[in-house]
Amino acid sequence: MDAVQRRAYWRRNLRLMAVLLTIWALVSFGAGIVLVDVLNTVSFLDVPLGFWFAQQGSIITFVVLIAVYVWRMDRLDAEFGITEYEEEVHHS
8 A cells, every 4th residue: 555545544544433433422421411401301211311321322322333433444444455364464
């Protein structure tokens, strides 16, 4: 991979991370702290929704976002021709 491709790869990686971390921040801080009073008027599994987001929702969202990151990075790696096998060969 040449320098231009490395920069493009890194930019797309950073953009993906920024989007996913923004979603996580909005869910954890927005739903769990800022909007907690509004969300607590709704129940989820007999628990106020704001409390649920503060205790469980942000953690579940974070785990789902990790899975999305892995899936998208696999696609990005494939697009740029990066494989784990090649990395292992070059490091051996």
